[in-house]
Amino acid sequence: MLDKFSYFIRRALHNMRQWPFLCTASVLTMAVALASVATFFLVVMNIQLMATKWSEDLQVVAYLDRQPGTGQLGPLLDAVKQFPEVTAVKFVTKQEAMQRFRSRLGTESNLLDGVREDILPASLELSLRPEYRNRSGIEQVVKRLETHVDSNDIHYGQDWLERFETFVAVLKIVSQALGGFLLLAALFIVSNTIKLTLFARRDELEIMTLVGATLRFIKVPFLLEGALQGLLGGVLALALLSAIFNLFLSPVIQSFWLTPAGIELIFLNFNQQLLLVTAGVMLGIFGSLSSLRKLVQI
Amino acid sequence: MVYPIFSGSPMIQLYNVSKSYQKENSALKDISVQIGKGEFVYVTGASGAGKTTFLRLLYSAERATRGQILIDGQNISRISRLKIPYLRRKIGVVFQDYKLLNSRTVYENVAFALEAQGKKRYEVSKKVYKALKEVGLEHRLQRTPLELSGGEQQRIAIARALVVDPLILLADEPSGNLDQEVALEIMELFRQANARGTTVLLATHDHSLYHRFPRRVLTLEQGRLVKDHQPETL
Structure with a gap:
């Protein structure tokens, strides 16, 4: 052999x-x-x-109609963090939103002089787990969010995502x-x-x-x-x-x-x-x- | 009318064998013949008479369309493809065009037949040397066929056929490409093999061969065996 x-x-x-x-x-x-x-x-x-x-940059942003009071914010953030699709959640106050806007305008930020600091809405920024970074996953998150927050505008870059x-x-x-x-x-x-x-x-x-x-x-x-x-x-x-x-x-x-x-x-x-x-x-x-x-x- | 002239124990038996490649065209028609152990038989006839087909049926390169063929008592008419190699180990075949491997040495060409049968290395070298000595080419071991003459190449082909000690040696126009003198040398090798007991079938259309070495002659004509006789010496 x-x-x-x-x-x-x-x-x-x-x-x-x-x-x-x-x-x-x-x-x-x-x-x-x-x-x-x-x-x-x-x-x-x-x-x-x-x-x-x-797709890592994909976030869901919920613009809040009313900024929650200090007593409400903690429980709201805790509730959103419990969503199975969410890895992190960040609360952006009206003032922070304005600051970001200013820095984004750069040298032309003086255009905002005289504009009220609280004109922009407060928001929640949600980062998602990789497996939910798609349309159906995001829709799930949006539905859940709607039951927790008062928001007419939940934004997640629909066009880009499509x-x-x-x-x-x-x-x-x-x-x-x-x-x-x-x-x-x-x-x-x-x-x-x-x-x-x-x-x-x-x-x-x-x-x-x-x-x-x-x-x-x-x-x-x-x-x-x-x-x-x-x-x-x-x-x-x-x-x-x-x-x-x-x-x-x-x-x-x-x-x-x-x-x-x-x-x-x-x-x-x-x-x-x-x-x-x-x-x-x-x-x-x-x-x-x-x-x-x-x-x-x- | 063909009269069987053989008597003794048979090596090759054909009963009503026909071979056709197309419906109307038969290469061999209703051949019945017996060839005894140790016989030397010429198969002769004009080109296209069916000599090559006759030999090809014997080593199962073709299958008969009708009839039965027995080799050493074994019916090969419906032999399975797996058993064909074992049948061929009993048969040495020599061709007009030698069919040597030009990329291999003389030694390798002859050893090839033994290696194909799974023989051990030491046995191979011993037998190859002996076979080449028998054909007088033991001094050409490391040459390649293209470095040798036609006669020498045919002698290597004969050594390859004989090295396995076949029961039957089939030769299809072995001297067809050689001059008369070399053809006689080749014939002498076949005679020696026959003298050692090998049954030899030699297809040729060269009448002088069987007049010079008279043996039984089977004559084919348009696929039919028309004559089976023993010619007289010149």
């Missing part, structure tokens, strides 16, 4: 040395195909990360469709390359069948060869991806005007890297298997 396995390994390595051009073509095709698919997913992953960052949610939905569909398409194209190219490399060795396959080799004996070295090439292709794809990420992707995304400042872009984590290399091995095995099924006829 061990003897046979060592023969298969020797045969696979020997074949790769004997057909360096075909072997390199397979490895490079797999590396480029895997790197393309992985680059695409890396871009999507980072855009999603950015989207999550954007556009943001559409963007995320479109991103999901486009990434799935494009990703699927890219994956199929990669599979097609890789399986055809393997088919061509095996086709170039059809004499060897034919002679093997003529001298009484069993299907297993014929296929195993080729599958091992496919797996080894896939492994090399996967590792090379990882190296390529790392180069693309550091030299091209990262600077481009960082310079994108919508990118939040100080965002740390993410590369594939260890499991995803392992998945990429494993995908290479699988690609090599299944690519060889499907071609061998057609080429080896006993």
Whole structure:
């Protein structure tokens, strides 16, 4: 058994040395195909990360018709903090609101001279848990708020939220469709390359069948060869991806005007890297298997 | 009318065997013949007479459309694909175009047949050397086929066929690409294999071969076995 396995390994390595051009073509095709698919997913992953960052700024602001008295404020804040969707709540007095307005106007703040300090309404600013930073989550919070406070104006950037949610939905569909398409194209190219490399060795396959080799004996070295090439292709794809990420992707995304400042872009984590290399091995095995099924006829 | 001239224990038996690739077009029609253990038989006929198909049926590269084929007592007419490799281990095949792997050395080409049968390394090297010695090419072990002449390449192909000690040796126009002198050397190798007990079937359209080495001759014509006879020496 061990003897046979060592023969298969020797045969696979020997074949790769004997057909360096075909072997390199397979490895490079797999590396480029895997790197393309992985680059695409890396871009999507980072855009999603950015989207999550954007949604962190999402707040619900309830402008109060009447500023609560000192005795009422504490219980109101406690009640709102109990909302399951809320992580933090901040009370902004009329004076604070005016101060913010002034500072926002900057050098033109003198426009507010003579305006009463209490002209702006007091408000509650609610920060939400990540899973509730969507329309349905916010609507839930708004409903709850309405039972606790007198407010005619609860603001949560409705327009922005709608556009943001559409963007995320479109991103999901486009990434799935494009990703699927890219994956199929990669599979097609890789399986055809393997088919061509095996086709170039059809004499060897034919002679093997003529001298009484069993299907297993014929296929195993080729599958091992496919797996080894896939492994090399996967590792090379990882190296390529790392180069693309550091030299091209990262600077481009960082310079994108919508990118939040100080965002740390993410590369594939260890499991995803392992998945990429494993995908290479699988690609090599299944690519060889499907071609061998057609080429080896006993 | 064909008269069976064989008597003794059979190695190859065909009963009413036909092979057609298309409905109206039969490559072989209703062939019945028996070939004994250790016999040397020529299969002859013009191009397209069915010689190659006849041999291909014997090593199960094709399946008969009708009829029964027995090899060493085993009916191979409906043999399962999984058993074909084991049948082929009993049969050595030699082709007109040698079918050698040009990317491998002479040694590797011959060893290939033994490795395919899962033989141990030390056994492989011993047998390969012996087989190459028998065909007179033991000094060319590390050459590749393309560095050798046509005759030498065919001798390697014969060594590959014989290294597994086959019960049957099938040769399809083995001297078709070789000049007369080399063809005679090749014939001598077949005769030696036959003398060691291997049943040899040699397809050829070269009449001079079987006049020079007279043995039983099966003559095919348009897929039919029209003659089964023993020719006289020149």
